């Protein structure tokens with residue numbers, strides 16, 4: 001083994017969370033090493049993005065123009081065959097007063113290209129990026145984490161010492177436990193995803209041609225993501241009760257499921273599944289909804305899928321990955337600059353990350369429950385409670401139970417109270433959607449819960465656009481910290 005190298009920060013993994021945290025720390029002049037076990041570009045699922053990532057994070061990183069030039073499909077919103085309405089309904093990002101304007105769109109991206117742009121950008125900002133380097137061990141002394149051991153492409157082992165190790169190695173992280181916590185899998189979102197790629201799929205009429213389309217069917221729901229003029233990502237999400245549907249040959253299983261969902265079957269009527277190259281494989285993923293009980297310990301922090309992920313339906317994965325990367329970078333930068341103590345700085349990271357995750361978790365549970373079609377076995381299977389007063393009461397009871405089972409996810413009491421409200425809002429929203437002809441989800445997007453979810457994203461967008469001209473931010477929690485004027489560190493709210 002060669003002698004140990006020294007860095008301020010070593011980042012494990014070069015996906016969106018890893019490249020983002022590495023870039024934001026390097027921007028403050030610190031020495032950052034990023035170790036990625038694959039050679040980029042590499043395949044990854046998670047193609048539908050949110051505006052907060054595209055305009056907020058990418059803007060702060062300084063990579064927006066490059067992303068624009070890549071020519072990804074513009075996503076103006078989403079279209080859903082979901083809930084009680086048999087007709088699809090749509091929302092547009094522009095509907096939200098918080099997002100209206102020139103940034104009211106996101107992209108549908110081929111992750112190979114998107115992740116590669118972000119990683120190359122890290123290099124430009126001074127990050128020492130080493131591909132084909134797999135981290136195998138975390139070095140600690142009981143109190144703190146001090147570095148990692150990795151193996152390079154030739155099989156040689158290397159030791160790196162650093163003040164912080166960031167685990168951004170995703171869903172399959174082998175080192176997340178070294179933060180001292182456990183991964184708790186959600187009992188509510190115990191789904192299996194099966195997905196492939198098609199050429200020649202139909203497009204929705206303008207201006208919805210770039211929307212994600214999500215269609216519920218008896219066994220779960222489908223995503224239909226237009227990645228380019230001719231390429232479409234198509235995936236089914238089914239519950240464990242229907243695990244048999246994805247047994248056997250994956251390509252045959254996907255074809256069988258498509259045949260059961262008339263709207264997706266129709267969109268793919270003239271399409272051929274891609275059978276060669278990186279998009280030629282039909283892939284299956286399960287056990288992807290979880291959260292870690294600890295997101296950091298002295299000297300180590302978890303971001304992105306290494307820390308938590310919920311469910312693909314509202315495209316929260318890359319948002320949570322890059323948002324948590326920004327939060328972690330602020331905490332690391334503040335400690336390395338000597339501005340704040342570690343405990344105070346990382347408590348802010350932890351609280352904001354859990355808050356954002358909790359909002360999506362609550363929202364998604366409510367959203368899934370909207371699909372309470374009595375004919376559907378899928379949604380009936382979700383009603384594991386015998387509480388028979390009303391649908392909504394059963395729902396609140398179910399969620400209360402789920403919340404207590406999923407203690408790592410959200411606080412049970414706060415969920416119980418807030419869900420009464422959220423479920424009511426969503427019900428009213430869908431009722432309004434039905435009244436307005438089934439194709440306008442304005443109320444859904446103006447609901448308080450969606451507003452809260454988007455609030456943080458909007459703040460990042462404003463930071464990216466205005467930089468130092470930003471109005472003083474308010475602390476998210478009483479006595480908490482706020483972002484510095486450049487958005488890359490924390491400061492006490494009075495100092496702003």
Ligand code: FAD
Pocket residue numbers: 012013014015016017018035036037038042044045046047048049050133134135136168169170171172173174193235285288303304305306309312315316317318319321
């Ligand atoms: P990753 O993208 O997984 O990157 C981790 C990197 O770490 C990889 O490049 C890996 O090679 C590397 N690595 C792993 N181990 C090591 C090691 N030991 N040493 C060095 N490097 C290592 N999100 C969305 O936003 N929109 C969607 O539409 C969406 N759809 C999804 C559909 C499904 C079925 C699933 C399961 C997820 C979906 N997601 C979606 C979520 C999205 O895929 C993830 O949230 C996102 O990729 C997380 O980014 P990350 O950087 O944390 O991890």
